[in-house]
Amino acid sequence: MLSMGFQPPIDIRQVTNKSVNVSGRRALQSKTDLDGVITHASQSLAEISGFTRDELIGQPQNILRHPDVPDTIFHLLWTEIQAGREFFSLVKNRCKNGDHYWVMTRVAPIMQDGQRVGYTSARFLPRAEIIPEWEKLFTEMRRAEHKTGHLDDRRFEPAYQILNRFVRSRGHSDLQQLVLSSRA
Numbered sequence: 001m002l003s004m005g006f007q008p009p010i011d012i013r014q015v016t017n018k019s020v021n022v023s024g025r026r027a028l029q030s031k032t033d034l035d036g037v038i039t040h041a042s043q044s045l046a047e048i049s050g051f052t053r054d055e056l057i058g059q060p061q062n063i064l065r066h067p068d069v070p071d072t073i074f075h076l077l078w079t080e081i082q083a084g085r086e087f088f089s090l091v092k093n094r095c096k097n098g099d100h101y102w103v104m105t106r107v108a109p110i111m112q113d114g115q116r117v118g119y120t121s122a123r124f125l126p127r128a129e130i131i132p133e134w135e136k137l138f139t140e141m142r143r144a145e146h147k148t149g150h151l152d153d154r155r156f157e158p159a160y161q162i163l164n165r166f167v168r169s170r171g172h173s174d175l176q177q178l179v180l181s182s183r184a
Helices: 043-049 069-083 128-147 153-169 175-180
Strands: 028-032 040-041 087-094 100-111 117-126
Touching: 028 043, 069 087, 069 128, 069 153, 087 128, 087 175, 100 153, 128 153, 153 175
Parallel strands: none
Antiparallel strands: 028 040, 028 117, 087 100, 100 117
C-alpha cells in the first residue's frame, strides 16, 4: 500500500507539536491518480501546508501525513476508496516545517466513463473542542497496532475495534456520520 511504503523528500517524522490555525480558509482540496500521487492541489492547501503547489504536485498524498495518525486510518481509507466508496475521517496533517493542522476530510473516487481514474480530497475545519478526544483516540489506536506484534493486516483489527467503540460511544453507527457531525 503506497501510503505505508512512501519515502518522501522530507522527513515526515519531524514534528514541532505546533498547531496551525485553519479557520477562515476555503476548503483545502487535492486530486490524485489511482496510486495517491497528487495531480492537483488548491492554493489554500499549499498555503496551510507550507508547500508550494509545485512541490505538492507529483508527490504522494501522504507527504502531508502526520506520524500521529494511525496506519489503521489509512488502511481504512484505501479499503473504502478502492471499493468505490467515499471515506470520511478527522485527520491530523503535517506541514512542511513539522507543524500540524486538524481537518475533517472526505476522499472519494473520481469516475470517468464508468472507470475510476483517481481520487479527490476535500478537507474542512472540525470543531476545536473535539480535537483532544481524537488525539486520545489516535494514541490508543497506534498503541493497539503496535501491541499486536503483527506486521500484516492483522495489526489493524484491535485499532478498528477501538475506532468502532469510539464512534458508537458518541451516538453514531458509522465513522461517516460522526465525522459529518464534527464540522465547524
